[in-house]
Amino acid sequence: MGTVAVDGATLEYDVRGEGPCVVFVHGTGTHRLTFGPVLDAMPAGNALVTYDRRGFGASRGPLAQRMDQHAEDLAVVVQELGRGPASIVAQSGGAVVALQLAASRPDLVSQLILAEPAVHMLRVPSLAALRATSALQRRWALGHREEAVVGFYRWSSGRSDGTSAWDTVPEQWQDIAVHHGGAVIRELRQLMAPAPSAHTIRSIATPTTLVIGDVGPSVFHRTTRRVARLLPRSTTVKVVDSGHLIAIDQPVAFAAVVAEALTN
DSSP states (O other): OEEEEETTEEEEEEEESSSSEEEEEOOTTOOGGGGHHHHHHSOSSSEEEEEOOTTSTTOBSOOOSSHHHHHHHHHHHHHHTTOOSEEEEEETHHHHHHHHHHHHOGGGEEEEEEESOOOSTTTSOOHHHHHHHHHHHHHHHTTOHHHHHHHHHHHHTBOTTSOBGGGGSOHHHHHHHHHTHHHHHHHHHHHTSOOSOHHHHHTOOSOEEEEEOSSSOHHHHHHHHHHHHHSTTOEEEEOTTOOSOHHHHSHHHHHHHHHHHHHO
16 A cells, blocks of 8 residues: 655555556545455456545545546556556546546556446436435535435445445445545536536547446446447447446456456
């Protein structure tokens, strides 16, 4: 475990293994520990880096003022570790960060592997997503903070059969996720902006694999398909029986997708 100083914040990171660098970027509300089961299932031959983004997990310092600040932080992580260019594996809101990095610093990114990127959500809205976001902000404003974030996590990690990945993760992971609820509120507001723009996404030449589940909230299927349309040379891989948080729902299958993309 180590730390990287980035513009007033300190980010915690871990490195496992040796070889070409693969950096895992967690989504909104999760943290680096949630990639543990994926790393356990990965074959040897790469340096696997996980880190807590600004405002999440064990990282310390001021919250991000905008989503591209996370991309600036990620650039520092890759450069500080001296391991670039890196393959970037990212989930949900973290995939938005990865897209921004690939657009702004293509020299640092060798390929993208993006699990259900939560980009342009207002361009492809769903009633369930709007209700979940509204409920989160209403409960938070009333002071019911734990209820607010837990309700949102249950929705975002929910499955079509009524179950939720939230109820299956270790209590430690839940406690960390509840603790950084303020960062979740701020990031969700930032994700409502159409950034990176469609033009910016189209400009990305980095080889890209999109990963999509089949039983999670429909809004994330729509955002993934939108990115696929903007990046027509990308490849889309479906992970069966997975909700939105594919790395948590199906870590072994997700690791297999990542390993295959790295090999190719």
